[in-house]
Amino acid sequence: MRVFGAVLMVSALLLSGAAAADASPSPITWGACPEDPDSPTPPDGECGTLRVPLDWNRPHGPSIDLAVARHRATDPAHRIGVLLADAGGPGTSGAEFALATSFFSPEVRARFDTVGFDVRGTGRSAFIRCDDTTVPPSDEPANRAEFDALRQYSRQEVADCRAGNLPVFDHADTAVNAQDMDALRRALGEEKISFQGMSYGTLLGQQYAEKYGEHVRALVLDSSIDHSVDLRHFVGDRATAADELFGQFTAWCDRTETCALHGQDVRATWERAFANAGTSLRDLVFSDMYGPNWDDVAQLIADAAAGRPPMTARFEYNYRSIRLAVVCQDFDLRIRDFAQYSAVRAEELRRGPIMRGSTLGHDEATACLGVAGPPANPPHRLDIARAPQVLLLNARYDPATPYAWARNIHRQAPANTTLLTYEGSGHVVYPRNTCTRSAVDDYLLTLKTPRHDVSCPA
Template identity: 75%
Template structure:
């Protein structure tokens, strides 16, 4: 059943680089904006307004069932000089972009806040848009199977978990990949009455930006893609590139610790202490928590916390591990598993991939978000609904790509790869530092991004900003 769905959806989606299906007869109803509900986790009232947009569940069957998508808007503070709408996607997948829009006052410069309505759309399966939630009460087997029997057990668990999640979250589960979300994004543009959109995509949101530019390039005013996903990578690069990137970032941490007196490991052999901490973690029920905790700290990066966690664990005082936010663990099954071809068919194939991960990332034990996602998706039958492909954005204006030199989740090599695929109309801004999501990291990165969004003056040559 899932195979047939994947094939049908894939066949019906627009070909990359071609216009979306036109003449369907569907047109959006105006969005009614009202006061947003209070967030019980926030001491401040919402800074903006909320609304919903009803769209077809299947864009190629606009007469069929429909779903409601939640939005939020932070209005331009200088409406007399308003440029237009800045659509934002904070990535994940799983982040609530409506919540991100309501927090715009803390995220963007006064100039951007003055000139743009900042709008966030809760993509399908996130926030208040048919939230996808799976039953994770059954603990999975190890995602590092040591033999064929363990691999078969992991694949069977994955296959069952995906089937159960799909059954719990119909009908949206089968219609939540990024190509579909791109069509929703243009529906928002039409409902807002905008001729063109400016777009800021962060992390997984860069894939939404790319696919929107492929399908609707002539509707893009400006686009910033920060921490770039490369949709053309195969399963090997999906896993190995990210493992190597995490390893390089750990070595950046070790170098920082050597030169920083406040580091909890300053003056010690960082690598040796790390191995001691790993040995302690190996004796715990979930030994992988330590590299996973360190990996999550690399996003900021929070080197102080990395040092404390390693020091405390090596001393026999391991802290609790961090958890993923929102519903990432659930929605990745409907999104990542359909955007990339992560079907690892045999134990021999897995063994070869993991051996390369370990070779490229021995200190991090080959752990990365790529390994985690690939082993989660390995039980999915059939081809992905949104097949990976090289970027084709010939109808789009110049787009600004942003990436740190040392990024744990979206390797710098991916940004370079996307830049090469669209060399005629992309500029690459390199942040010569560490971490993930860096458009506002320093005065240099923020100024470059803001100038482009406000004036459309993207650098014609690739540029870099020093690390902080």
């Protein structure tokens, strides 16, 4: 969607406080970072704002301010440059992530200024907030009437969310964020930047490399989003991944005496638990698969099988709101009618009969029911021919970004991608062990990737 006319102009001026944006970014004025009320110590770094055009097709039109944070290299005499990082979501604050002291190794923090920015709609960059307190109808409609009710609910939810968050709601897809990132590069005075993206942040890295590959020094894509997938693969690949992870949990429980289900028929117990608790149990189990936290999964299933209901899943940040402006514009998830939904759901259940599909894939696809028009940032095959050698990382068993997606990205860019496979379970690979961390650190510090695809043990 794109907004035109007086409504856009008035809303944008109120948002930006300025009538126009310069096509060339202004230097960032750095200062102290806002204190985190949940932290006893002040942030270790400096913060500022970057002013960019609201609409990059109108570079001298209304503007928007993006929050930026930087932690300077601790060994400035041997500084390599800037490492821009994004932890994904969508909904995570990139500015806060750049200041996290425990994620990157001391070697990386010594040689790089770690920089992050809050992409549009997150953190302190025109935060998108929608009312998600109303109780939606089931997102697994059993007939046409239930599907029509879900679609009507989604249409109203999207309309209300959009109306309350104009004009940024119409200008928040990942292609726009990639243009913002290049404005940040220029404002920092860097000819090239290194980038490390995790989860949904990998899509930002991919789209930046497609458009600005000559300005990339190094690119790490950890647990990748495949922007080429259609609706069927968007939900189906994730359904397969969820069931594969359940298989890994079952194997762990069979060999681990402390598992709450050890010695039981895990699959049969799961079926009893699911019959008692339904999709709320699946959502919690799916969330625990990110770790994975197998002890908690076992206890959740044991409790539900015994008739003790699980707690309702919670989502961090503003993911449930911002996905309507981002995911629904980055992917073509428009389900036309109940017949198409039934076909997609049947495929989802065929590929993921144990978990009954993927919480993430199914939820995002049905959330986008009410979005009108084609996606602003339509999916396509990856083209990063202008980018340098890229390091891909993915767990063999990942609930959110299936291993199949990493392999497909690798096939789309075989000449300049190397795939590192973590032979274990969970989401985000870099901090898993010495093997995964050293592979990324060596690449960032020396630009040397393994000569062939490699794997790291679980």
